[in-house]
Amino acid sequence: MKITVRQYENADIKAMTRIWNEVVEEGVAFPQEELLDETTGKDFFASQTYCGVAQDENGTILGLYILHPNNIGRCGHIGNASYAVRSASRGLHIGEKLVQDSLQQGKEHGFRILQFNAVVSTNLHARHLYERLGFTPLGTIPAGFRMADGHYEDICLYYHELS
16 A cells, blocks of 8 residues: 655545544543534644645545644744544554654754653554654653543653754
């Protein structure tokens, strides 16, 4: 399967919203609890510095990422990203392609660092991927994430220098 990553277009919003909501509903990776609809999804994705989508050779959207500042002002050079892959497409290394593209886009958009504030400790696939791609772990916040079933898991912080 040939997978490409490109900048999102308005025609992608419906698929992006569906994939984003799938991860939110799973309640094990994203801090958001509110689902997007087509209008709020369009506004949400448009408000990001950059959004990338992974698609197959048929144009089916398999995953996405959002890239935006982690903070403002004197810390505005630090970017943040979130990644979502359609559950039926997981295990195909789509996440890796999305992360690699976000590193390139982060640099192109003037970020010097990409920082992740809340990688759930039990998200081992993501943590191994980030470390394999050169992200440095910063530490752990005990019980920093409330899972969908109500119990708490630690969150891990990571960063990657882009310059």
